Amino acid sequence: MGLNKLIKQCAKNDRKAQKEIYQLFGGKLFSICLKYSKNKHEAEDNFQDGFITIFNKIDQFSFKGSFEGWLKRVMINTVLIKYRKKNVLNIITDEIPDEVVVDVEEDEFSLDFLLNLIHELPERYRLVFNLYVLDGYSHREISEMLRIAEGTSKSNLARARAILKQKIEEYQQGQQSI
Amino acid sequence: MSDFKNIDRLFQEKLKDYEVSPPNKVWSGIENNLTEVPQKRRIPIWAKFASIAALILLFISLGAIYLLPTNNFTANLFKIPSTDKPTVKNSTDTLKPFEIISKETANVKVSSNKVKEQNNIEKPIKNIIKVDENTSIADNKTNTKSLPKYLTDTKNLAFQKEAKVKTTKKGIDKSKFTVATIFAPIYMSSFGDGSGIDGQFKNNPSSGNSSYSYGVKVAYQLNKKFTIQSGVNLINLGFTTNNVFITPGVSAVGLSNITSSPNLGKDTKSSKEFNTTGSLNQVFGYVEIPVEVKYNVTNGKFGVNLVGGFSTLLLNRDEVFVETSDYTQSLGASKNLRSINFSGNIGVDIDYLIHKNLYLNVSPMFKVQTNTFSKNSGSLLPYYLGVYTGINYKF
Numbered sequence A: 001m002g003l004n005k006l007i008k009q010c011a012k013n014d015r016k017a018q019k020e021i022y023q024l025f026g027g028k029l030f031s032i033c034l035k036y037s038k039n040k041h042e043a044e045d046n047f048q049d050g051f052i053t054i055f056n057k058i059d060q061f062s063f064k065g066s067f068e069g070w071l072k073r074v075m076i077n078t079v080l081i082k083y084r085k086k087n088v089l090n091i092i093t094d095e096i097p098d099e100v101v102v103d104v105e106e107d108e109f110s111l112d113f114l115l116n117l118i119h120e121l122p123e124r125y126r127l128v129f130n131l132y133v134l135d136g137y138s139h140r141e142i143s144e145m146l147r148i149a150e151g152t153s154k155s156n157l158a159r160a161r162a163i164l165k166q167k168i169e170e171y172q173q174g175q176q177s178i
Numbered sequence B: 001m002s003d004f005k006n007i008d009r010l011f012q013e014k015l016k017d018y019e020v021s022p023p024n025k026v027w028s029g030i031e032n033n034l035t036e037v038p039q040k041r042r043i044p045i046w047a048k049f050a051s052i053a054a055l056i057l058l059f060i061s062l063g064a065i066y067l068l069p070t071n072n073f074t075a076n077l078f079k080i081p082s083t084d085k086p087t088v089k090n091s092t093d094t095l096k097p098f099e100i101i102s103k104e105t106a107n108v109k110v111s112s113n114k115v116k117e118q119n120n121i122e123k124p125i126k127n128i129i130k131v132d133e134n135t136s137i138a139d140n141k142t143n144t145k146s147l148p149k150y151l152t153d154t155k156n157l158a159f160q161k162e163a164k165v166k167t168t169k170k171g172i173d174k175s176k177f178t179v180a181t182i183f184a185p186i187y188m189s190s191f192g193d194g195s196g197i198d199g200q201f202k203n204n205p206s207s208g209n210s211s212y213s214y215g216v217k218v219a220y221q222l223n224k225k226f227t228i229q230s231g232v233n234l235i236n237l238g239f240t241t242n243n244v245f246i247t248p249g250v251s252a253v254g255l256s257n258i259t260s261s262p263n264l265g266k267d268t269k270s271s272k273e274f275n276t277t278g279s280l281n282q283v284f285g286y287v288e289i290p291v292e293v294k295y296n297v298t299n300g301k302f303g304v305n306l307v308g309g310f311s312t313l314l315l316n317r318d319e320v321f322v323e324t325s326d327y328t329q330s331l332g333a334s335k336n337l338r339s340i341n342f343s344g345n346i347g348v349d350i351d352y353l354i355h356k357n358l359y360l361n362v363s364p365m366f367k368v369q370t371n372t373f374s375k376n377s378g379s380l381l382p383y384y385l386g387v388y389t390g391i392n393y394k395f
Helices: A002-012 A015-038 A040-060 A066-084 A112-121 A123-134 A140-148 A150-176 B009-014 B025-033 B044-067 B072-077 B089-094 B103-122 B125-138 B145-166
Strands: A099-103 B002-006 B098-101 B178-192 B206-209 B211-221 B226-248 B275-298 B300-322 B328-332 B340-355 B357-368 B381-394
Touching: A002 A015, A015 A066, A015 A123, A015 B025, A040 A066, A040 B025, A066 A123, A066 A140, A099 A150, A099 B009, A099 B340, A112 A123, A112 A150, A112 B009, A112 B025, A123 A140, A123 A150, A123 B009, A140 A150, A150 B009, B002 B009, B009 B206, B178 B206, B178 B226, B178 B357, B211 B275, B211 B381, B226 B300, B226 B381, B275 B340, B300 B357
Parallel strands: none
Antiparallel strands: A099 B002, B098 B226, B178 B211, B178 B381, B206 B226, B211 B226, B226 B275, B275 B300, B300 B328, B300 B340, B340 B357, B357 B381
């Protein structure tokens, strides 16, 4: 069955088609949840909520542009709405340089380690870092998605980078002292 | 190996395109939270009744058209060629206006006949024309002028049917039924040689006339792969036998397959019309009822299907014309066309999704007719190629 047909079947609430879509895109979408969420447990919750939203809104997909892109946007939005609700984080806009550079060895860090660093970031920093660095949204788009000022988005990103750099360097020092 | 790395790139490399399969339990969580949407069940009960009622109406109206004898359409449809000998016989005794024979025999016959009968005919031709016309008008069956009438009847038939089917559009769960309008240019030719007009034209070059077909189609999807379809089409076909010698105003051999009801429509005094070469056009029309099975090869925006089946063809038009560069003259109906015959159909069917339930449909079909002629036609086996196009509505 072609993807378009599958999507149409999903819109008719066909359970088999829904499962097929889930199996096709579950991996990619779950990884998004892992990155945007605070921990694995929350990631699973968000993933489940996101997929329910997807199937409830799949009839709104207009068959223009990539279906995968649409899925990602719905999933990210679901997560953002959730965190947008609870978090109020006031930030001080220090001027921090755009380029943050760390001294690393090839393949020094595992995927899990990096993911963990992201999880440890404060909520807003994590979201902005993900949106900007991993999913390529502009500060303008982020400001709209998170209902924050563009400047806030920029400073959030800089703070996130600074924290990550600090954590990486701490880790490296820890390794050396062993 | 130590390297200074932009912190963004460090994360991008590892995390941008990675995939993790979600835990299995999540799916059941999603499944439980998906609402059972009973949307499709909302319409069916009344819709099914409505469609059944519409179908019954359809059959009744079709039946009425076929069975009511007062209708021109039915009169012509069930006309058995041998029984409708025209009542204008009396005039044909004194006058057989055309002699039509093949080239080979032309010279011999024309010369002898001309001398004998020219005198009879040259006299009061105009009077005879009038008598002829009157008698044929009085007799509805042989009146060629009634042709347009029953053609319009059959047009109504097609549209009536369409209108009725449309009333059923609203319901029936899932996209099982399809209604479609059809129009097709038809290119006709034949296997074997011979002429539908008379055995003596066996060696004359003949050709099929291009024409058209139109109608409606109803399809029902049996399962994912197979669809069964039927419908009603009107189709006009024509055969032309070329290089025929025409000698106006001479009584001679009758043509074996034509009922002798020729109407004289030309002043035969002008000598230039003697021995004109012309062609004989045999025009026949059918009401076609196809029964076909469609096998789905691919679907998506473009759906490709293979189609095979057969059609029942009911004769509803039958006329022979003689045609030269100067004039056209009706010679009556052919006697050898069967009122019911069949065709084997094979072809391809391509759907293109335009909008939601609307499809554009193009279907090149090849149809070979069996037992078209009852006798005297050589080994003629007509076939035709039609590109059936139309709009499909799935409901």
